[in-house]
Amino acid sequence: GAVVSQHPSWVICKSGTSVKIECRSLDFQATTMFWYRQFPKQSLMLMATSNEGSKATYEQGVEKDKFLINHASLTLSTLTVTSAHPEDSSFYICSARTGLAGGLRYQETQYFGPGTRLLVL
Amino acid sequence: KNEVEQSPQNLTAQEGEFITINCSYSVGISALHWLQQHPGGGIVSLFMLSSGKKKHGRLIATINIQEKHSSLHITASHPRDSAVYICAVLSYNTDKLIFGTGTRLQVFP
Numbered sequence: 001g002a003v004v005s006q007h008p009s010w011v012i013c014k015s016g017t018s019v020k021i022e023c024r025s026l027d028f029q030a031t032t033m034f035w036y037r038q039f040p041k042q043s044l045m046l047m048a049t050s051n052e053g054s055k056a057t058y059e060q061g062v063e064k065d066k067f068l069i070n071h072a073s074l075t076l077s078t079l080t081v082t083s084a085h086p087e088d089s090s091f092y093i094c095s096a097r098t099g100l101a102g103g104l105r106y107q108e109t110q111y112f113g114p115g116t117r118l119l120v121l
Numbered sequence: 122k123n124e125v126e127q128s129p130q131n132l133t134a135q136e137g138e139f140i141t142i143n144c145s146y147s148v149g150i151s152a153l154h155w156l157q158q159h160p161g162g163g164i165v166s167l168f169m170l171s172s173g174k175k176k177h178g179r180l181i182a183t184i185n186i187q188e189k190h191s192s193l194h195i196t197a198s199h200p201r202d203s204a205v206y207i208c209a210v211l212s213y214n215t216d217k218l219i220f221g222t223g224t225r226l227q228v229f230p
Contacts, residue, residue: 034218038162043207043220091162110154110211110218114163 003027004096006113013084014121020080021116023094029074030096034110035067038091050077084120092116124148127208127221134228140195142224144208147189154218155182155193156207164207167193198228 003026013019023033032051036044048069050056056069066088068080077096081088094113125146134140144153155167168175168182170191175182179198184191195202208221 043222044164044218046217049217093162093164109152109166109169111166112156112164114161117162 004094004111004113006092006094006116008116009114010117012119012121015085016083018080018082019084019118020078021092021094021118023077023079023096023113025075025096025098025111028096028098030077030098031074032097033071033077034095034097035069035077035079036093036095038093038115044093047079081118084118086120089118089120092118123222124219125208125210125221127206127224129224130222132224132226134198134226136199136228136230138198138228140198140202140226140228142193142206142208142226144191144193144221145189146191146208146210146219148210148219149213150210151213151216152211153184153191154209154211155191156209158205158207158223160204167206195226200228200230203227 005024005026007022011019034049035047037047038044046059047062048056048058050069050071052071052074058064066082071077093115095110097110128143152169152171154169157165157167167180170182170184179196181194193206203226205223205225207223209218212219
C-alpha cells in the first residue's frame with residue numbers, strides 16, 4: 001500500500017527554537033496534504049490543509065505565523081514550528097490524499113504518516 | 122453531541138474472541154475510514170468504505186449509509202490487535218475528515 005513518511009520521528013528542542021517536520025509520500029503523488037495535532041488520549045485535530053504550489057488553509061485557532069507550512073512538491077510538505085514553546089509539545093501527524101485526477105471524492109483515499117513527537121523544554 | 126460517535130470507548134477481550142466496534146455519524150459523508158493507532162502513535166489506514174462491506178484478513182468493515190452506521194469486526198482476536206481503533210468520516214460538505222474519539226482495545230492471551 002501507499003506509504004507516507006515523516007522525519008524526524010522524535011525531536012526535543014529548547015524553548016524559542018524552530019523545528020521543521022517533513023512529510024513525504026513515497027510512492028504516489030499527493031493531491032493534498034494535511035497536518036494534524038494530537039494531544040494524549042485525544043483525537044486528531046486538523047491544523048491545516050495544503051495543496052502543492054498554493055498557500056495552506058489553516059483551521060480556526062491555528063496561528064499561521066507559528067506553524068509554517070510549505071508544500072514544495074506533490075510528494076513533500078513541511079511543517080515548521082517557529083519559536084517553539086512547551087505548550088507546542090504534541091504529536092504531529094501528516095496525511096496525504098491521493099486519487100484519480102478528476103475522479104470522484106469517494107475514489108480518493110488518505111494515508112497517514114507515522115507521526116512526529118515534539119517535546120519543547 | 123459529537124458528529125462521529127464510537128462505541129464502546131474501551132474494550133477488553135480474550136485471545137480468540139470475536140470483536141465488534143461500532144461507529145455512528147450524523148453528517149453527510151463521501152467515505153468512511155477505519156484507522157488503527159498503536160501505542161507508539163503511528164496511524165495505519167485499515168479500510169475506506171463508501172458502501173457495503175470490505176474484508177482484509179481477520180478484519181471486516183461494513184457500512185449502512187441509510188442508517189449512518191459502520192462496524193469494524195475482528196475475528197479470532199490476537200494480543201497484537203491491541204490498539205486504538207478510530208472511525209473517521211469524510212464530510213461531504215467540508216471535504217475534511219471528522220474523527221471519532223476512538224475505541225481502546227486490549228486483547229489478553
